Amino acid sequence: MKTFYRATRLFTADKFLDNALFSVExxxxxxxxxxxxxxxxxxxxxxxxxxxxxxxxxxxxFFNAEQSTQCLDRIAKAHxxxxxxxxxxxxxxxKVETMQAAADATAKAISExxxxxxxxxxxxxxxxxxxxxTHSEQFIRPISEQEFAIYARQDLGIKMxxxxxxxxxxxxxxxLVACGVKVSLGHTNADYATTMAALNAGADGFxxxxxxxxxxxxxxxxxxxxxxxxxxxxxxxxxxxxxxxxLSAQLAIRTKQRGKIMLVTDAMPPVGTGAMEFDFFDxxxxxxxxxxLNSSTGELAGSVLDMASAVRNTVNTLDVxxxxxxxxxxxxxxxxxxxxxxxxxxxxxxxxFVVLDEQQFVKATYIxxxxx
Numbered sequence: 001m002k003t004f005y006r007a008t009r010l011f012t013a014d015k016f017l018d019n020a021l022f023s024v025e026x027x028x029x030x031x032x033x034x035x036x037x038x039x040x041x042x043x044x045x046x047x048x049x050x051x052x053x054x055x056x057x058x059x060x061x062f063f064n065a066e067q068s069t070q071c072l073d074r075i076a077k078a079h080x081x082x083x084x085x086x087x088x089x090x091x092x093x094x095k096v097e098t099m100q101a102a103a104d105a106t107a108k109a110i111s112e113x114x115x116x117x118x119x120x121x122x123x124x125x126x127x128x129x130x131x132x133x134t135h136s137e138q139f140i141r142p143i144s145e146q147e148f149a150i151y152a153r154q155d156l157g158i159k160m161x162x163x164x165x166x167x168x169x170x171x172x173x174x175x176l177v178a179c180g181v182k183v184s185l186g187h188t189n190a191d192y193a194t195t196m197a198a199l200n201a202g203a204d205g206f207x208x209x210x211x212x213x214x215x216x217x218x219x220x221x222x223x224x225x226x227x228x229x230x231x232x233x234x235x236x237x238x239x240x241x242x243x244x245x246x247l248s249a250q251l252a253i254r255t256k257q258r259g260k261i262m263l264v265t266d267a268m269p270p271v272g273t274g275a276m277e278f279d280f281f282d283x284x285x286x287x288x289x290x291x292x293l294n295s296s297t298g299e300l301a302g303s304v305l306d307m308a309s310a311v312r313n314t315v316n317t318l319d320v321x322x323x324x325x326x327x328x329x330x331x332x333x334x335x336x337x338x339x340x341x342x343x344x345x346x347x348x349x350x351x352x353f354v355v356l357d358e359q360q361f362v363k364a365t366y367i368x369x370x371x372x
Contacts, residue, residue, distance in 0.1 A: 001025065003369065004035040007046035007355075011323065013331045013344040020046070022345070024369030029351040042355050044363050048330040048345050049085025049352030050307035053160065053262065053337065054121060054207065054236055056090045057269035057302075063091050064281040067101035069109045076116035078272035079265075080372045082306035083329075083362045085352035086118050086342060088160055090266075093124030093135040094281065096146045107155040115367045118337065119157030122150075123207065127187035128164040133212040134299040135187060136282040143172050152179045158337050162207040164188035165198035177202030182337070184236075187212045188223055195226035199233055205336065208266055209235040209252055210244050211300075231257040234336040236264035237328075239313045240305040242292045246317050253320060262333040263310040263325075268293055268302035312360045322360070 002025040010020035012031075021032045021039070056063060059078025061071045072089055079087060089109075091102045099122060106120040124135055126143045143163075151159060160182040165173065166189065176183050185198055186207025191214065206213070206227040214222035227235050235256060239249055243266075253261055265271070268286065269278045276288045286293050286301045295301040307329050314325040334343025341350045351369035354362055365372050 002037070004032065004037055004039045005042050005046075006039050007042045008044055010046040010345060011048070011326055012346055013048050013327055016323070024351040024366075027351055027368030027370075029345055029349045029353070029369075030347050031345075042364070044355040044357050046345070047326050047354050047356060048343055049354055049365065049367065050083045050263075050311075050329040051118075051333040051337070051339070051342060052079065052084050052087045052265050052267070052307055053333055054090050054123070054264040054266050055079060055084075055087045056092060056267060058267050058271040060269050060273050060275060062269045062278065062281065063089055063102060064094055064098065065279070067098065067105040069105055069112060069114055072105060072109045072117050073114050076114060077372065079267065079306060080116060080365050080367070081272060081362065082308045083354040083356075083365055084116065084307045085354070085365060085367045086116055086339070088118055088121040088158065088337075090121040090123050093127060093132075093139045095139060096150075099147065099150055103150050103153060103156055106157065107153070110155070110157045115372065117157070118339075119159055121160040121162070123162040124187065126161075126163040126168050128167060128189045130189045131164065131187045131212045131214070133187060134280075134295050134301040138282070143168055148175070148179070151176060151181050154180075158182065160184060160205075162186040164190060165203065166190040166194050170197060170201045173198055173201040173203055185213075185223060185227075189214050190223055192221040192223075192226050195223050196230070199226065199230055204233045206233060206235040208243065208264065209237050209261070210248055211238065228252060228255045231260070234260045234262055234332065237261050238264055238266050238303060238305065239310050239318065240291065240303050241313065241317065243300060243303065250318050253318065259327070259332055259335065261328060262336060263307060263314065263329045265305040265307060265310060266302045267305055270304045271306055308354075308356070308360060308362050315360065
């Protein structure tokens, strides 16, 4: 059955349309010129659904603490209220048994059609000790056949692994890419040459640009220098006012190849709740102060950021246009993940869309044309 809508304004990812008529049929979006039935009026700006490649938790649920379809559903629903229509469930550095359980939960969620779950992002455990951030040192380790058995699975949807290239061989990076894994570089103290070698081996992403990576300096460009210089890689950027200074974020957006910086949240369980603290899975507590999260040992511990807030922050604090900010939240992550039918509102694309008010707060979210 075809359902017709009219948006006060609509952003296709390429241009804005006023009084835009569109339809949804079998979860697929179509722009229309006339309607053959009643029309549902959407008061606001309709934009492509947001896509987040780094989500640890939300709605009180934490993937490291509970590996189940119920947990993934709670996380997806919590972020859905803030416009995220697709996400990569993220497991940070943990035991191999937890990784296996997370893979099983992801496979089940995908087979059962849990709305919004694209796949799994293993952020670790093959990281750098000096750049571990809040990751648990006890679980950081070299890659082994046990992990490769998980990464090679074909029932996990999109697979993503964040690693430190100084601690993973080029042949292992090539093997991961051959397994269909998106290799992202992060929590790394690598130098520029090592980083570029990893990119040449098939890595194509950088996890939370600037954070937990070797900086750009006069004599050593580091990971940050490689990330900004390399045209065929994508960078996730946390725009919450805590992880990255606004000027540093602006510099990255001006310097990096256009279309290669995507907004991410690195979100933790308090998103969508009023919780002021939660238990980290390794026994530490994480404390919320305003919109900042710190572990009991002092490190930044993810965020309480949602994608709609990330868009607003990008517009209001970085002086980036609304259109480009929306692309950073939808089109560019879709392109990074090679999602051919997401990120735009054009004929034949998935009917994943968000209704925003004039201040870019979410009024409604639709996945495959169904309000959530």
